[in-house]
Amino acid sequence: MRHLAVRIGPRLATGPGFRRAADWAAGELEDAGYEVRRQRFAVPAGDSWGVPVPAGHSQNVVAVPPGFDSTRPHLVLGAHLDTVAVSPGAEDNASGVGVLLALARTDLRARLPVVLVLFGAEEPRGPGDDDHHYGSRHYVAGLSAPERRAVRGMLALDRVGTGAVVPVGSATEDPPRALVRAGRRAGVPTAAETGQRSSDHWSFVRAGLPGLRVGSTPYAGYHNARDLPRLVDARQLDRVGRLVLAWLRG
Known part of the structure; x- marks a missing residue:
């Protein structure tokens, strides 16, 4: 987390900071034993939380x-690796990236x-539903029909390092029961949210695929x-x- 938020800092999706972050994260995933590929895609110009930003290209880092x-069935x-233009993004979303990379080095036994x-x-990059989540929408759009059928669950980690209760969200009005049950098994307190569409799981749900989110505490x-590492609680990351x-283990 500190590497992203301190050494690299802001990671605008079309900028050099993001490219440095993607290169670093790809190396971490390869070192963990995964096969890594990149997906490059175009991103339009827009407004990044009050800052005009140019069009360009960004990328997904995919590890299998x-x-x-x-x-075949998989999870x-x-x-997300990017930030808004002005933020070093410790909580949003070096926290989520950090948990993902830590899990990559774990025997998942999923x-x-x-x-x-x-x-x-x-x-x-704008107010509409099609003005964000470009990378996850690109990922979903690139799946073939058999690959779509094979996605049995998607979980987005977004802003996961603050608070003492873990928010778990669904994009629909149905509660995220699988995450609530997982919390009980792990001894982790959760707060269930519905209608939660402000992260990459929404790209999957929009396409008819299963998707849930962990995180979102204000x-x-x-x-x-001010989104700096001191805001992130290691105990919450552990939870x-x-x-x-x-x-993952079900």
Whole structure:
């Protein structure tokens, strides 16, 4: 987390900071034994939380276990790597990336193979539903029909390092029961939210695929220059990691 928020800092999806972050994260995933590929995609110009930003290209970093078959049932665990233009993004979302990378180095013992994705360009460039989540929408759009059928669950980790209770969200009005149950198994307190569409899981749900989110606690550094590592609580990151492991293991 500190590497992203301190050494690299702001990671605008089309900027050099993001490219440095993607290169670093890809190396971390390769070192953990995953096969890594990049997905490059175009991002339009827009407004990044009050700052005009130019059009350009961003990328997803996709990591799969050796021998992975994308047409066989699997899970997707994702976190967005980018920030708004002015923020070093410790909580939003180096926290989610940090948990994902820590899990990459763990014996997951998941119920299904797990694809790890660091999404580019999650942050908004306008007010509409199609003005954000560019990387996850690109990922979903690139799936073939057999690959779509093979996605049995997607979980987005977004702003997961503050508070003492872990928010778990669904994009629909149905409660995220699987995450609540996982929290109970892991001994992690959760707060269930519905209608939660402000992260990359929404791209999956919009396309008819299963998707849920962990995270979203309000905090003072949201989308500003005060989003620094001191805001992130290591105990909360540990709780989130235990919850996610319980969900992956089913």
